[in-house]
Amino acid sequence: MYKIYNMKNQMYLFLFLLSFVINYSVYSQNFTISGYLKDAETGESLIGAKIYSVKTKTGAIANNYGFYSLTLPMDDSTVIIYSYLGFTAQIKKIILTENIELNVKLIPKTQELSEINISSKRLDDNVQNIQMSVYDIPIQKIKELPALFGETDVLKIIQLLPGVQSGNEGTTGFFVRGGNSDQNLVQLDEAVVYNPNHLFGLFSTFNTKALNNVSLIKGGFPAQYGGRLSSILDITMKEGNNQKLKIDGGLGLISSNITIEGPIKKNKASFIISARRTYLDLLIKPFLPKGITTTYNFYDLNAKINWQISKRDRLFLSAFNGNDKAGYTAASSINYGIRFGNSTATLRWNHLFGQKLFLNTSFIYNRYYLNLSTVQGKYYAQVYSGINDVNGKTEFQYYPNSKHKITFGANYTYHTFVSSGKSAKIPKDLQIANIKTNSIPPRYSSEMALYFNDEIKVSNRTSLNLGIRTPSFITKNASYYRFEPRAALKISVDSTSSIKAAYSVMNQFLHIVPSSSASLPFDLWTPSSQITKPERSEQLAVGYFRNFKENKYEASVEVYYKTMQNQVAFREGTQLLDQTNIDSSLVFGKGWSYGAEFFLKKSSGKFTGWVSYTLSWTNQKFKDLNYGEVFPFKYDRRHVLSSVATYELSKKWTLSAVFVLSSGSAYTLPVARINVSDGGSLYDGVYYVYDKRNNYRLNLYHRLDVGATYRKNKTLFKGKVPFVAEWVFSIYNVYSHRNPYFVYLTVDPLTQEPKAKQISLLPIIPSVTYNFKF
Amino acid sequence: MNTILKITYLSLSFLLLFSCQKEVKVKQVPYDEQVSIECILYPGKVPQLFLSTSVAFFSSNVSPSQLFARGATVTISGSSVDNLYMDSVFDNFQCRWVPFYKGSIPCEIGQTYNLSVTYNGKTYTSTTIISQAKATINATSFTAKFHDIYGEHEGVIIDFDDIAGSENFYRFQMNRMIDSSVYGASNLGLIHSTCTNGAKFYISEFGRSVLFDKGIDGLAMQFVIEPAFKHKKDDSTYVFVQSLDKNSAEFYDNIDRQKLSQLNPFVEPVFLKTKIDGCIGVFGSAVVSDSVLFIYPE
Known part of the structure; x- marks a missing residue:
């Protein structure tokens, strides 16, 4: 009965909001310019491109499909500027006496044009955009930065942004404003990617060459986003060149990739297929010492088709499949075998109702599994975790006038979970029985949400973003209905600076329980249940944003305070014993994080890059852990400094460097030993005294990477086909600093004296990659 | 080119697979x-109290006698006050040597005892009552796996019935004679006596x-115990x-x-919870069942 009541309430709320939207249109009197913004050379949508009316000083941003809508007062001579970073801006003079549909194609900026055609207006998003705590990752720039093994990686770049911390050495796991890694929603073409890593997290699953746009939101979340507490990483795949066939490839030390894209029907339909495969296992096999075997391989495959059915309808079908298989067997103490994979498929339909209402409807299927088996010393652990999601969502974007941008929609996901884990001493016959994945009982749940968001331009100086989201989660014996208010405010101080503030409430119904003991990806996903309540966060952020020297320099300072309720952790002494439901092994607590983030970026000229510094504190408190006292979060790093620089030495050579410096993450060690005198033989005669969880810190982390890119333009087939060849030279960890990966304890069996051993993973690693494009 | 590739991949495999592992201070x-x-x-035995100080976790190993807290005032009060004195026993x-404080008044069943330990100006107190019922062993057997x-592991199996109507906690005890040829069974696997010259x-x-016995009150119970010392066929x-009191049971389970x-x-780390305020430890009691002869069949 309660469920029905709540669902009715949600429906009423939705209808109320819909009527609110309709009311807007009734009073609308101006004329609307709308259309799509595209790359003139490839036909790719220009996500986030800016449309600006000089006279009214109002503007719009192209959405994830390149669509824009701007309503302006009637005018016989209005000037509109279309701009996008890396493209030559276009200025259109328009007689606005009726609604106009105008598709605009921007031309990619060449180096010769770069200094004269940049509109100073388009680079001030940092100051003018109402959203704070948002970063768009420049895909082109990523390719020029030094990379581990020459593999450019979007997640590695994200780790260099303020408020974002990396996990272990070299890995792509990221932790945003004190949140755990499962608190980041990673979406590829709207499909959730539960494990965006390859090779123990050394690389992400995202092949940079198949990506169009990457945005990270870490606070002030608009209402269309939900389901995770700490961040949204929204990744959009390329649509495929709808003008001509293009091939883009790369030969690296450990993997190669190829991307083929082209028109199916020029200007109407296009495709893109991108594949990457590592061959490290095949190549290192002959060189391995006797007794050591390893199998490292991964691949990923991206494919997308888009079809413009009519002027008002577009269809997109995209798919992604990535799989990892790795094994390492040696005489040393740590052996493992791991298989995991993500598969997603997204079918989307865009429809335009007139010029002001844009609809996107998506049907998404995704599948994730992890099968891990690991041995350390005399013990083994096995984990199987699988998630299948069937997801349907529909979203309207409504542009009633230049003062409002309204987004509302509904989202439904049906989750199927299977998970199991076990750990014990290795049997004497060394035969470890695998988890029988077919016999794990599935757990089913439904997650849904309705949302409404309005971006309001109150005045030329003040903008407001108001939103509500009503997520709910229904599973066996438990239903949760939540209300999430969202608000953001921007006040322009002058044309070059603004103050922003944002408040958001988020809920999370799916959880990874972090293992404090395992160093391998022990990602056991579990849904909310009667025992495991949804996690909830409240976040308040305030920032000052300022641009200098005609927007050549962007600077910002943000401070935030975030509380996180119903955090999950394993109970002390938890040992998984063929468990398919880990609820009874969990304990619950709260966390809070606060800090200040400083960011300075130079985005134009020969020398570009940024410096970010984060000063933060993150603590947790669990009634059943650490004697009920407050303790620091594992990734509570006090100081994190990152700097990124690229320098265009000439038309052919670009130099780059990345430097990272951060405090060590926390880990737990006992502080004392006490003899067990009375019958202590089976205890080895000693027990340990812990004073506090996460009482030790790994050593300071620092690393310098450098890179150089040599680019040469040629032609093929007697000058008919342009060919771009690129050599990328990288040195990861130039001065080979042995950064800590993790520390573990060993005890001398004779003296009973404990010793700490540190594992460092990645010393200096030079690499070279050859890329080509024609 | 081939040579360059070989060198490159050899370096890579070296870097990846022999990632640096070093002892850190x-x-x-x-x-x-x-x-x-x-x-x-x-019950029936004089009290023995082990009083020691902790040693910093990474310090070198020290013997029980080095850590023994000498000079403490230890009293256990029941029907009369027992002032404990320093004594020791040789661990063969x-x-x-393993030092401890020893009383002189045998403990009695049904009696409440108060402990007071004063050491370095601080006093630690606790209370226990010996009220547990004695368990009865029904059968013993052995399993190799x-x-x-x-x-x-292999194990000695002990079958007994839980004592109905009360909350009970049990642990195993084995007494035997060994000589220097007997090694520790599991964690003490590298150790054997080096000072007894073959004497038992x-x-x-x-x-x-x-x-x-939570949820199985009064029902049949079974221990399968892996002893701490190795054995041979026909070792007796x-x-x-x-039968432990609740405090002791929780402490030793912890x-x-x-x-x-x-x-x-x-396995997630476990923080030890003390049963005596201000220090780490336990003051409790145990009632021991009658002994049963067990002879290893293999």
């Missing part, structure tokens, strides 16, 4: 030395795991079941789970 976090008290009272297996949370000596060992032993987390890297 961990700077000990500041900590205050703690006092440890361990005292289990047995580890070849070292058994699986439990500790993994696969007496050992008494307690099981690590504690059985709780005496086995017992101890140590057991901590030990498991130390041995198995995939």
